[in-house]
Amino acid sequence: MRTIAYLLQKEFVQIFRNKQMLPIIFGLPIVQLLVLIHAATFEVKTVPTHIVDGDKSGASRHLVERFVSTGYFTVVQFSESMKLGEEDIKRRKATMVLVIPPGFEKDLLTRGAAKVNIILNALDGGIAGIAQSYAAMIIAGYSQEIQTEIMSIAPPSAQTQAAASGNTMLAVRNSFWYNPELNYKHFMLPGILVLLVSLVGLFLSSMNIVKEKEVGTIEQLNVTPIKKYQFIIGKLVPFWMIAMFELAFGLTLGKLIFNTPIVGNVGIIFLSATVYMIVVLGLGLFVSTVTETQQQAMFIAWFIMIIFVLMSGLFTPIESMPPWAQVVTLFNPVAYFIEIIRRVLLKGATFGDIERQWWSLVAYAVVIIMIAVRRYRKVSD
Amino acid sequence: MAITAENLGKHFGDVEAVKSLSFHIEHGELFGFIGPDGAGKTTLFRMLTTLMLPDTGSASVLGLDVVREYKNLRNRLGYMPGRFSLYQDLSVEENLRFFATIFNTTIEENYHLIRDIYIQIEPFKKRRAGQLSGGMKQKLALCCALIHKPDVLFLDEPTTGVDAVSRKEFWEMLKDLKAQGITIVVSTPYMDEASLCDRVALIQKGTILNINTPEAIVAEYGKPLFAVKSARMYELLGALRGFSFAHSVYPFGEFVHYTDSRAEAQPEEITAYLAGQGFTDAEAHSIKANIEDSFMALMESPSGQEIP
Secondary structure (H helix, E strand, O other): OHHHHHHHHHHHHHHHHOOOHHHHHHHHHHHHHHHHHHHOOOOOOOEEEEEEEOOOOHHHHHHHHHHHHOOOEEEEEEEOOHHHHHHHHHOOOOOEEEEEOOOHHHHHHHHOOOOOEEEEOOOOHHHHHHHHHHHHHHHHHHHHHHHHHHHHHOOHHHHHHHHHOOOOOOOOOOOOOOOOOOOHHHHHHHHHHHHHHHHHHHHHHHHHHHHHHHHOHHHHHHOOOOOHHHHHHHHHHHHHHHHHHHHHHHHHHHHHHHOOOOOOOHHHHHHHHHHHHHHHHHHHHHHHHHOOOHHHHHHHHHHHHHHHHHOOOOOOOHHHOOHHHHHHHOOOHHHHHHHHHHHHHHHOOOOOOOHHHHHHHHHHHHHHHHHHHHHOOOOEO | OOEEEEEEEEEEOOEEEEEEEEEEEOOOOEEEEEOOOOOOHHHHHHHHOOOEOOOEEEEEEOOEEOOOOHHHHHHHEEEEOOOOOOOOOOEHHHHHHHHHHHOOOOOOOOHHHHHHHHHHHHHHOOOEHHHOOHHHHHHHHHHHHHOOOOOEEEEEOOOOOOOHHHHHHHHHHHHHHHHOOOEEEEEEOOHHHHHHOOEEEEEEOOEEEEEEOHHHHHHOOOOOEEEEEOOOHHHHHHHHHOOOOEEEEEEEOOEEEEEEOOOOOOHHHHHHHHHHOOOOOOEEEEEOOOHHHHHHHHHHOOOOOOOO
């Protein structure tokens, strides 16, 4: 016990003496939370729009107004020529062109239907899709309003006729659960926190252990009667503690800055984080056993991290991955922890709700620690 | 017997780093493994200090087998690797305290062992180990290897990269430690350090060429040896090699060391021959062989045995 306590003390002295370490521990969470959360969002805030109003009527102005008032569409230019609109798309000045053909109002009033044309630059499919659905919603809303107006003008017989032909309004009301404002930051924050503790756990631990090899101190340590488990505990526990601190620090920042909801029990999050960190630190130990220099360790850790993060559901939902990739994510501890932390923070999941993920992490932790500890040897062959 | 090795061998792939070595070292001896870089000294030390498993043979240190009883052995041996391997970001004092603690002892308990060495670096005890000079690093490493009062001390090339004054001091320290009854095994590429050991093993390409006291090794040098000098050294080498009685000729500092194959050769015969070759300024003195001469002679004989 005295040996472990002393190893821990030595480790902390070294960590806090390292000039790059403190900025990493305190700077990384702040930068990740402040920068990444704003950057990693799929919300489409502004769609530069060119409006070709060939009608110039009250109805067309009304429609344009509806587009502008949403705040999602910013008008870059009004014109009457389709050609100018196309030009703007080519020159990337506009992402969308809304074409209101001449006779729009007349058609609406006489035939009860009129056409508008929407042209989108679909180079970025995501943005185009979202802009299209926004536009469709606005137009649908507009046509509803117009129809009611027309019907109220039309003779009562026509009204009953329309009702009889099944043309009644069907109001669709969306309600978004667990994140009612569809706040992307609330959705991203838990995932970013997972990324943060994983980086700390994997990179710092593997590099720290390899450093002993690189500098040669491992040679001196290995001839001492220090036990394997003492060495491993002495190496991993400091980073476990740092990661837990980072998680608490990150959650606090999230609460203070973004007012992230913490619906569930924070205890469940830290309990899961404890197991998750054992997995990550075990991986770090494993990486350190297969490398000789900090550079190699960093490269391998980076490679593992990138795959885990891209397949974790942090940026892209696992549900939309091909079936084989979904199977691969079953072996991804990052995916489990992201799911746990998102569910507990945003949905208020209880332990029973995340039990499957929790036990998966436990199993993972046992296996990875066993492999890593077996590979770590004090004697070389 | 402090250390015994029987057919101890280790290979890395096709390279036989250590070839089936057998030797023994007495208690309280200051024993030197002398050989050039790549001779297998570090591999041998790593096996004797339980850091590496031998492929063939066995070895025991203090009666403990290096493979089976490594746990007990680690408590009783001190090892100073060739590379400085203390924590550069910890201070002198922190390093020492760290190694004392993981050996379950304290600096105070064994301070008498390291006092003479430690007082030299004590003024810098708050300084980080990485900022010490080479000689001071060496002293700190020695302190750390000694702090748990080992019965046997392995020093792998302790004087490599250390200035001449520090080297001399270092050997003085080893003598003091030997006086305290610690068996010391040291390796070095410097031939001149051989004479400071009780016994030495000359090692080359994983084989021991000879084991004996430095005096005996030198005495075994069987042929008359001459130091020859001339203004034109390079041509002198060629001329001497052309001499019909030449046994070996190699440059040695400002001289050429020349061994004659006749037991009764005289320096005058050599100068006379050289004068005939146009080296009128040539001087030759009969000299006593040193360890390096013996090493050169042993290296040239293919069997690794004494010159026939």
